[in-house]
Amino acid sequence: MIGCDVYFDQTIFYPLGGGQPGDTGWMRLGDQTIEITDTRKDLDLGIRHITAAPVDALLQVGATVTLELDWARRHRHMQMHTAMHLLGALIDAPVTGGQVGLAKSRLDFDVGDLKLDKGVLTEQLNALIASGADLGFEWVSEALLDAQPELVRTMSVAPPRGAGDIRMVRIPGIDYQPCGGTHVHCLGEIGPLIVSKIENKGRQNRRVHLVFA
Template structure:
């Protein structure tokens, strides 16, 4: 959950950064790589794999309505570009091609609900986060803690936080701005990485604040009721807490 956005200007091209509820957009192909089966575009609603959240899947339409599937989205390690992957048989669109692109919204919304829930889970369990993974409808966080609370206690606390109807606030802060604010510094659950001047912080009102580039629901109520499925020991000081959504068929009231 600590994927970092270094430049605010990226946000104008990565439309999910400002509006996680955008399901589709028009785009123009910038680069196409037939060997690696990916293409990049001038702007996108597709979230790339990162911070424990899977990359989006979806569909792209040509102007003539012909369509092809996007099977994964990842960020290039070297350039930071978002790469949209097609399957083996699909033909790649050439640079300059105009497309209409739509994410698999059902899957993404489940990711948003689970991802947001993991923020609240990290506010519930004391202990440093050492890993997190989001799936469609379930997820888990690894904590550096020897004795976590009981399962039913975590579930109760988590559901109580969800019911607080806390709004999500996310925006890019500068390092100076954060360091000048004692309340921001105090509430940061993850330390500011060195060498980063700008960072996107995600804040569920009074509950949790941390650097995060993932996609989140607008209000904790959208997460709905959750269960704590298990707490496993993964090493001497590592406890893995797995949660799942009780109702996976909820549409956003947004």
């Protein structure tokens, strides 16, 4: 069976982007349940929900559906993504790439002469998580961000331009940067993590791998 692309006027689904996989889940319409196997961003049409089965016969324009996330999966992505902010705060070097996954994630740094130790990083990371700080979210203008370019931490994922105000994510005393990703509300929600490996990716590049403890 070939699925369809479905677009809604609003959605809770997060599309593939910024190193994070697209959400999966279900769409309920009356007594029908249709699986959503991936979510992508379409520059013209908006958020594209990819279904496992055809929906043409069921769904008319203007219909109301209920969307349900595969929450266990999404929550893992939120935990991992938020942990990436912590890792970025601990390692004082430009971030050059990253990938969020269900079981493991990675973040790449241009470290220069900085030495990294996975045992020390694991300890520091878990101390931040245990602090249990609440995250805050606020919107700023592009002009403000242009005036403070140092706020953009991730060279590979710069905030979109021309789309209006930009969302800032604040982890009090730890991190403050523009980010449109998915986050937990409170650091304690992440649970213990382990820096499992630090890989050499060239003379100055290090790939830091994270797994759930």
